[in-house]
Amino acid sequence: MEILEKLENQIDNFANHRIGKLPAPDVESYFLERETKINDERVKVLRDTLSIIRNDHSSLLTHISAMIAALGITLIVFQEERVTQFFIFIEMISYTLLAIACVISIRHKGGRVPLEKGLSTIEDYYLHYLRRRYLYILCSNGVIITTIVFLLTILIHLIALIFTMT
DSSP states (O other), X not given: OHHHXXXXXXXXXXXXXXXXXXXXXXHHHHHXXXXXXXXXXXXXXXXHHHHHHHHHHHXXXXXXXXXXXXXXXXXXXXXXXXXXXXXXXXXXXXXXXXXXXXXXXXXXXXXXXXXXXXXXXXXXXXXXXXXXXXXXXXXXXXXXXXXXXXHHHHHHHHHHHHHHHO
C-alpha cells in the first residue's frame, strides 16, 4: 500500500502543479455559477461531481481494457511486421499508463472527505475536485490520441498490405 500511496502523491503533485497554470475558476466563482451558498450544499455539489468523474474514469478504464485486448490480438496478427509491432508496443505502454492513472483516480480517497467548518476546507475539497477533473481530462485526451494512433497504425499497415499484394 505504501507504493500506491507514493504513486498517488506523485500524481497529485503533478496535478497540483498543472492546475496552478490553468484558468480554472476560483472556489467562489465556481459555486456562484451553481447558485450554492451554504457549505453543506457546496459539499454535496463537489461530491456529486466527483462521483461523475469517477464514473467517467471507469468508462475510460473499460475502453482501455478493450483496446489492450485488441492490441494483443493485433500483435499476433502482425507478428511478422517489426515496425507495426513497435507501434503496437508503444500503444500498449501508453494504454497501461493511462489505466494506472484511471485506477488511482477511481480509488483515490475523496468520496467521503470529512469537512471541518470554514472556507479553507471547502477550498481544499475544491482543489481535490480540480485535481480529479484535470486527471480525467488528461486521461481522456490520452485515450483519444492513443486510439487514433492505433487506428492509423492499422490503416497504414492495411494500405501497405494492399500495395504489396498487387
